[in-house]
Amino acid sequence: MAVQVDLDDPRLVACTSRVTDPAQAVAELAAAIGSVRLAGALLFCSNSYPRAELARELALQLPEIPLFGCTSAGELADRGYDTNSIVLIGFPQDVFSMASLRFDDLDHFEAQAAQGAIRHLVAQERRRQVGNDKPHQVALFFVDGLSHREELLTMTAQHALGGDIQLIGGSGGDGLSFRNTAVLHDGAFHADAAVIVLLTSARPLHVFCTNFYRPGPSKMVITEADPETRTVYEINAAPAAAEYKRLSGNPSSVLDAHFFAAHPPIVRTGGQVHVRSIQSANPDGSLTFYCAIDVGVVLSLGEPVDRVSAMEQLFADIEREVGTIDHVIGFDCVLNRLDAEDRQEAHAVSQMYVAHRVFGFNTYGEQFRAAHMNQTFTGLAVGR
Secondary structure, eight states: OOOOSOOSTTSOEEEEEOOSSHHHHHHHHHHHHTTOOEEEEEEEEOTTSOHHHHHHHHHHHSTTSOEEEEEOSSEEETTEEESSOEEEEEEETTTEEEEEEEEEOGGGOOHHHHHHHHHHHHHHHHHHTTTOSOOEEEEEEEEETTSSOHHHHHHHHHHHHOSSSEEEEEEEOBTBOOSOOOEEETTEEESSEEEEEEEEESSOEEEEEEOSEEEEEEEEEEEEEETTTTEEEEETTEEHHHHHHHHHTOTTSOOSHHHHHHSOEEEEETTEEEEOOEEEEOTTSOEEESSOOOTTOEEEEEEEOOHHHHHHHHHHHHHHHHSSEEEEEEEEEHHHHHHHHHTTOHHHHHHHHHHTTEEEEEESOEEETTEEESSOEEEEEEEO
16 A cells, blocks of 8 residues: 655655556555645656556556656665565655656767766756756666666766766666666666656755675685676686685575675775675676676675664764755665665664655665765655
8 A cells, every 4th residue: 555654745755555456556656646746756666567557557647747767676665675566756846856868778878978968958957947946956867777887877977967966876676587677767667778867956965875894804806807797707816606605604605695795795995995796696607796897806705884873873964964854765785685684684774764764776786976886775865
C-alpha cells in the first residue's frame, strides 16, 4: 500500500507502492500525490515490474508530471530497505523547478557535444529563473548501471556544470541479475542511456557521500587488467580471484556478492579513501569491477567501521548544513545493503532511514561531483 510520508505542501511528496500490478501500483502513487502540483518527480522501481506496462500506466495516470529515475537493485522506501516496490519522490511546483537532458548510445558518447548540451541546459534554466527566489541548484544524475561509462559521463557532466552546481546520483540496477538495467525519462525506460536533471529550489540543498570502511593491512597491486571491460586478471602477479581470496583470509570461500561486500578493495587518492567494488568473479579466475581499474593501481582490503555510529554522525552533520530535514534522496550501493544485512545491521539502518525521511534506491554505483563511487551511501538532503 502506498504510504505518503509528508503531504504538507511545499514539502516533498514521498510515497511507496508494493502492489505487483502496474496499474494498481501507479493508482496508489497517484492517490498519494493527490492534488499537489509537482514540478516533476523521481521514480525508482524494482526489476520485478514489466517496464513497458509500467511506463504506459505512468503516462496514463500521471500525464502532467515529468518523471525521472531508473530501475533499482532494491529500494529505500517508507520502511527503510525494501524490495519489489516503486518509490516516488515529488517536488512541489511552488518551491522547485526541474529541467532534464538524456544521453543515448553511451558506447558512442561524445564528451564535447555533451558538455555543450549541458551548458545550454544550465543557461536556459538560469534565464527561466530570472526574478525567482530559487537560489540553490544541484544536478541529479541517473545512468544505466551496466554501461561501464560512468567515469567519463560523470567527469564530463561535472566539468560542464562548473563549480556552482554539484552533481549527485546513482547507477540503475536490476536486483543482482546484471542483465537489464534502464533509466526513466520522457515517458519510457531507456537502456544504454543516462539522464541529468537540473533541480532548482528556494530550499537548502546539500549533497554528501560517505562509506563505512577503512583500509586494512593487506595490499593488492593490479598487475594485469583490461580497463575497457573493468576486468582484472592478475593481482600481485598471481591469478586475481585466488589472490583476492588469499588476502582476505578465506581462500576456500565462494566468491559472491556477499563476499565482495564484506571485503571491499580500497584505493587512497588525494588523501581520501574510496572503495573499488568487485561485481563478479569469472570462470577464468579474473574479477570484474564496478568501476574503472588499471594496471599499477594499489589497493588495500577494507575493514568495516561502526556503521550505525557513522550514520548518526552523518545525519547530525547534514542537519547542521540544511537545518530540519525535509527528505533525503538516497543512493545506497547494493553491496552496502548486503553487508549491512550480513552483519545484522540492516534493521538499524532502516530505522535511521525512516527517522530521517530517506527515500531512494540501491545502486550499482554512485556519482558524487566528478567521481564515480562504489559501496557508498550518497545523497541529496533537502531542508525545509
